[in-house]
Amino acid sequence: MLYIFPILFALGVFSLTSFAQTDDEQIVRGQIVCVQLDETGTAGVSEEFTECSGLIYLLGVDGNLYSLHGSEEEMQKIKQGSKSRMGYRLPLRLKGKTVGHQRAWQIYTPSLDPEDSSIKTLVTGTVLCLFPNYNAGTVNPKVADGPCNEAEPHAHFIKTDEGKIYALQGSLEDIESIEKTPDRENITLTGVLKANNSGWILYVN
Numbered sequence: 707m708l709y710i711f712p713i714l715f716a717l718g719v720f721s722l723t724s725f726a727q728t729d730d731e732q733i734v735r736g737q738i739v740c741v742q743l744d745e746t747g748t749a750g751v752s753e754e755f756t757e758c759s760g761l762i763y764l765l766g767v768d769g770n771l772y773s774l775h776g777s778e779e780e781m782q783k784i785k786q787g788s789k790s791r792m793g794y795r796l797p798l799r800l801k802g803k804t805v806g807h808q809r810a811w812q813i814y815t816p817s818l819d820p821e822d823s824s825i826k827t828l829v830t831g832t833v834l835c836l837f838p839n840y841n842a843g844t845v846n847p848k849v850a851d852g853p854c855n856e857a858e859p860h861a862h863f864i865k866t867d868e869g870k871i872y873a874l875q876g877s878l879e880d881i882e883s884i885e886k887t888p889d890r891e892n893i894t895l896t897g898v899l900k901a902n903n904s905g906w907i908l909y910v911n
């Protein structure tokens with residue numbers, strides 16, 4: 707009888723490992739929205755779009771707000787697939803790797819390995835809060851007039867005077883320290899740029 711224990715142990719280890727791997731990529735359903743800057747540099751939200759020069763966010767039915775990143779080719783397909791049909795916005799079903807925490811979630815589609823693109827940089831601009839409205843299937847970008855760490859969990863992005871927009875990611879500690887900053891304009895963040903022209907991430911550190 708004794709010989710069976712090492713086998714069970716080995717099987718147990720194996721199944722735990724494979725579970726972790728399948729758990730890595732998951733399916734998230736939800737509505738997508740485009741957050742982009744207009745000619746005056748004001749951040750606006752489009753629920754219906756086929757082009758998006760800023761960031762695409764996924765309002766997951768799991769109750770998380772994700773910025774969405776993938777290869778430029780795949781992101782183009784996702785934009786095309788987001789059109790409404792007869793006035794009804796179909797929820798999308800996206801497969802990807804989710805990373806982050808309550809105050810900064812991202813989903814990477816399988817076509818993107820964000821580790822491939824890492825450019826250290828300084829970004830100066832205005833930090834905006836992005837509040838999800840799951841019932842309405844949209845988001846509300848806002849320049850906070852004080853610390854926002856007491857507000858419901860939400861996402862952030864920074865917009866620059868040059869018209870660039872970056873989703874903010876980082877450790878919970880780093881994101882919270884941004885949330886506790888009372889002034890949101892003319893802020894300089896150091897970090898690493900990830901992803902591509904179809905949606906940049908600034909990983910602050």
Ligand SMILES: [Zn+2]
Binds near residue numbers: 860862
């Ligand atoms: Zn905020």
